[in-house]
Amino acid sequence: MIKKKVTVTNPSGLHARPASALVRKASDFKSEFHIHMYGYRINAKSILGVMTLAAEFGAELELEFDGPDEKEAMDAIVKLFEDNFHESENGQQNS
Amino acid sequence: MQKKEIIIGGLNSAPGIAIGKSFVYNPVGIMLSTKPVSDDEKLGERDKYFSAKRIIQIEIKKIAQLSDDRLDDDARRILDIGREILDDPELEKGILNRIDSDAEQADRAVYEEFQKYIDRLNLSGNSFFRERIIDLRDIRDRLVRAIQQKSLLMEIKDDSLVVSKDISPSEIIQFARRNIKAMASEQGGLTSHASIIANSMGIPFVLGAKDLLDRVECGDQIIVDGNAGRVIINPAEETLEDYKTLQRIEAETDKSMREIARNPGQTKDGQRIVIQANVELEAEIDRIQKYHAEGIGLLRTEAYFFDGDSDKGVHDQEVFLRRAAEACGTNGLTVRLFDVGGDKFPDYAKQEKNPFLGWRGVRILLDKREMLRSQLRLILNQNFYKGPLQIMVPMITNVEEVLEVKDEIEKMTAAGELKKTDWEFGIMIEVPSAAILAEHIAPHVDFFSIGTNDLTQYTLAADRGNPLVQSLYRYMHPAVWRLIRLSNLAAQRSRIPVSVCGELASDPGAACLLVGLGVRKLSMAAPAVPAVKKMLRKFTSAELEKYASQVTSAKSVTEAAVIRHSLLDEYELRTEDQ
Known part of the structure; x- marks a missing residue:
């Protein structure tokens, strides 16, 4: 199991598109992926879980990965956060 | 006054x-079941949930298909969220847990589990997420109604x-x-x-x-x-x-x-072309008459899927078949056996990396024989068919699969399990390998039905759902047309009929070109029937043959597309002349 702390730095927080993008990316990997925030722990492959987390700009999250491809999963997810979920772009990803 | x-x-x-x-x-408020379920009933309740989920998924898919580019970003996002909610692993876990551990009936389990999230979102200070509550409620109510099978209307x-x-x-x-x-x-x-x-x-x-x-x-x-x-x-x-x-x-x-639609499909020189409709949901059946389709050329059965002997599933499928048969009257009805993928099996936990190249169609039918047998039994033990009945197998890639399915049917017939004997056995040609080897498959079947959506996707290695490669998914690609011609020639040699049931057939220009290749039966979304019939009547088969041969000998997608356009231009001229 590996963990990493990240801060939500995209202006609108983990809203619709970022939340979808996060869940979709998470589902690409076999590893389990949970997010810890303010004592909550949610399954990051669950859109409703991510939505109810309602992480706003500035929120500090701890990401927890566990599984055969945990390293790759963490790199990909951390990159999403670092890129602010491509918030400036409008391109809709295919589902 | x-x-x-x-x-x-x-x-x-x-x-x-x-x-x-x-x-x-x-609409009256939703009434939920209050009776706890016994252990024997739990599996049935799980089934009810899964089949309701499948119907809502198909509805969402259908909306996305109907809409194409008519949806704006917001609308598309709402569709995506709907899809993601249905796929949510935690939600599903919660629902199944309520059935298994709390002995709740499926409708209550769905309702209560959704409510849990709705309450949480209500508490969240975030306005965007609070607005999603309306989507959650919509999906919840649709699921509950599908489970209860309540006709509110x-x-x-x-x-x-x-x-x-x-x-x-x-x-x-x-x-x-x-x-x-x-x-x-x-x-x-x-x-x-x-x-x-x-x-x-x-x-x-x-x-x-x-x-x-x-x-x-x-x-x-x-x-x-x-x-x-x-x-x-x-x-x-x-x-x-x-x-x-x-x-x-x-x-x-x-x-x-409408008058043109009322008449049977034919070319200007009187060559008869049978124009049928594709049907996926029960709600679409009424459109057969409305648009004067001559029967159903592709009855998709996945929306009323059942695995094994689930009573409710069997009942749903039977009702669907009966309504379809009634709507066809003495016209033909072509039923496609379950074309499901691995995602249809809750116990099939392993996620496929590449489901389109994975466990689907005939592959599942052959691996899960009881599923194949129970569907055949259901279809062939009815007496409500008034017109000719055809059954076809999806995703055939080689002769062996055809023979294996036939073998199963022969065994069942010998054992007296299949009452109806006057029906035709055919396959879908939707994978390039089947088109290329069509001449060796044709002697074993009664008909071919070409599924152009998958054939295009597999030939061009382009997922049409993926916007990044959408420009590559071009049905006017000459390679696709050559494969159609190949299949058709093989069928002619074995004297079996060919129909086309992909979206290609609903484009009037493309439909005419298919007729030019020698296809005599087209099946399409019902609303497309009148326009296709109308255009066909403006051209002789000899004219269409010429256009079609230009398409199959075109050197590029652009060249083939230009030929289709010139056909449409000519059509416009002939329509104005009247």
């Missing part, structure tokens, strides 16, 4: 004018104009079944989807009519003007006359089209 005329403005969501009596649609009369506060896509699909004449609503959660469906079903629809329900009563005479976006309650004599005139003009423009 004559009531006062009231005009309410709104948004013109689907065109057309309807005059008639209003029906105020007020029992009391709606045919030919009424339905007014309501809110309309969901699934309600529209059900409305359409009652042959309603128009719809008007005050608001709508997923309104853009509702209007896409209204458009595709040809139902005039006015949206955003303020305070409509305060002003109209059940049975009032009203006019729904889907062109201008207006609802008129208790119209005055003059208004009524004006609208009747408008209606007449519209009807006349439509008349020639």
